[in-house]
Amino acid sequence: MSWPRRMARRPGAGFTLLEVLVALVVIAIALLALGRAAGNQVADFDALRERTLAGWVAANVLTDTRLAPQMPAPGRSDGRVELARRQWRWQREVQATPAPGIVRIDIQVFLGEADAPSASLRGFRSAVEP
Numbered sequence: 001m002s003w004p005r006r007m008a009r010r011p012g013a014g015f016t017l018l019e020v021l022v023a024l025v026v027i028a029i030a031l032l033a034l035g036r037a038a039g040n041q042v043a044d045f046d047a048l049r050e051r052t053l054a055g056w057v058a059a060n061v062l063t064d065t066r067l068a069p070q071m072p073a074p075g076r077s078d079g080r081v082e083l084a085r086r087q088w089r090w091q092r093e094v095q096a097t098p099a100p101g102i103v104r105i106d107i108q109v110f111l112g113e114a115d116a117p118s119a120s121l122r123g124f125r126s127a128v129e130p
Contacts, residue, residue, distance in 0.1 A: 054109040054118030057081060057088045061107050062123045065092065071127045072103065087112050101127040 015023075060081070065072055072094045081088050093106045103125050108117040 050111055050118050053084050053086065054088065054111065055121070057083055057090060057109045058107040058119045058121035061090050061092060061109075062105060062121055065094075065105050066123065066125050071125065072105070074103065089113070097124070103127075 061079075072092075074094050074096055076091060076093045078089065078091045081090065089110045089112070091108045091110075095104045095106070097104050105123045105125060107121045107123075109119045109121075110116070111118050
């Protein structure tokens with residue numbers, strides 16, 4: 001039997017060891033890429049949940065400020081609240097506007113002791129009730 005004839009594939013023969021190893025490497029790389037993509041999706045979901053909850057905290061603070069019986073005094077105030085088993089810190093800044101009787105209210109919400117706000121919201125309040 002000559003060399004080329006011995007290496008020729010027989011009909012119905014399986015894959016060579018080298019072909020199987022190359023296929024396994026390709027599958028392993030694809031699975032690693034899928035795992036990394038899934039990890040990124042989880043991290044993105046966590047960030048989205050944090051921003052959504054922080055937006056709710058900001059909306060609650062702004063609503064409380066608008067519904068308070070007294071017009072808020074200009075200046076900065078802060079507070080803490082728990083929502084969804086997380087501690088949130090908010091800062092509210094009230095500023096006069098050029099329009100008499102209307103104040104601007106800026107709210108920033110932070111997760112725990114974070115330096116960067118997770119959400120910001122701006123609203124206005126009139127001293128004159130409709």
